Amino acid sequence: MAISYLTNENIDIKKWDKCIKKAFNGTIYAYSWYLNIVSKGWGALIEGDYEKVMPLPQTRIAGIDILTQPKLTGHLGVFSTTTITEAVLRAFFDEIPPYFRYTKIKLNKHNQMQNTTSHQNPLVSLDFDLIKPYLKVKESYPEPLQILLDAASSLKMNVVPQISAEKITELKKKHFAFQSNAATEELLAMQLLVTTATNNKVGQLCGVVGPDDKVYALGFLCGRIKKPRWFFISHNTRNWSL
Incomplete structure (x- = not known):
C-alpha cells in the first residue's frame, strides 16, 4: 500500500x-x-x-x-x-x-x-525485562549499585502514590534556583504529561517520602498495563530519566 x-x-x-x-x-x-x-x-x-x-x-x-x-x-x-x-x-x-x-x-x-x-x-531503544523476581534482577546489577540499593533501603523511605503534578515544579525549583527557558519548557511539559496521563487513567505520579515527610524524589509510571514506562525525577539531577 x-x-x-x-x-x-x-x-x-x-x-x-x-x-x-x-x-x-x-x-x-x-x-x-x-x-x-x-x-x-x-x-x-x-x-x-x-x-x-x-x-x-x-x-x-x-x-x-x-x-x-x-x-x-x-x-x-x-x-x-x-x-x-x-x-x-x-x-x-x-x-x-x-x-x-x-x-x-x-x-x-x-x-x-x-x-x-x-x-x-x-x-x-532497548527495553528492560522485569519478568524475573526483583531479587533475581538485583543479582544482575554491578556490585557498587547493589551496595547503593542496600544503603537506600536502610533510610526508611516510603513510596507514596497519587502525588499531585505540582510537586514536580516544587521539587525542581527548590533544588535549582536557575532555570533556563528550555528547562522551564521541559518542566511544564512534564507536568502536563503527568496531569493528562493521570486524568486519562494511564499514569500515576509517586513520591519517595522520608521520615521527615519531605518528598525527596518522584517517579512517574505511564503507559499500558503490560508495558508501562518509567520516568524518574530526582532532586539531584537537572534531567529527566526514562
Missing part, C-alpha cells in the same frame, strides 16, 4: 490512536495526546487506512527543517499490527519529505535497519 505524508491538521486522531493501541509494538510515546505535548505540530507517515504509522517529530533550527527525537520521549519509529521488516522500514524512511534535511529519531526495538543515508541517523 502507498505511504502518505500528512501534516498535523490532516491526521485522523481517532484512527491514529486506534492503530497505536492495536499495534504489537505500540507505546505511550506514540499516542496523539502525548505527541501533542512533546512535539507540537508533529506530522506523520501513514500506510493505507492507518495500518502502519510513523510519527515525525519536526522542528526548525536556523531555518532548516529537521526531524529529531523530542524530549521526554523514549522511542518512536514505525508502529504496526503486523511484522515490520527492514524493507517496510526503509520504505517509510524513503517517503520522508526531502525538505527535512536531517533525521535523528530513536527507533523502537522492532525497527531494525542497516546502512542508513548520511542525513538519516536512527537510534535504537
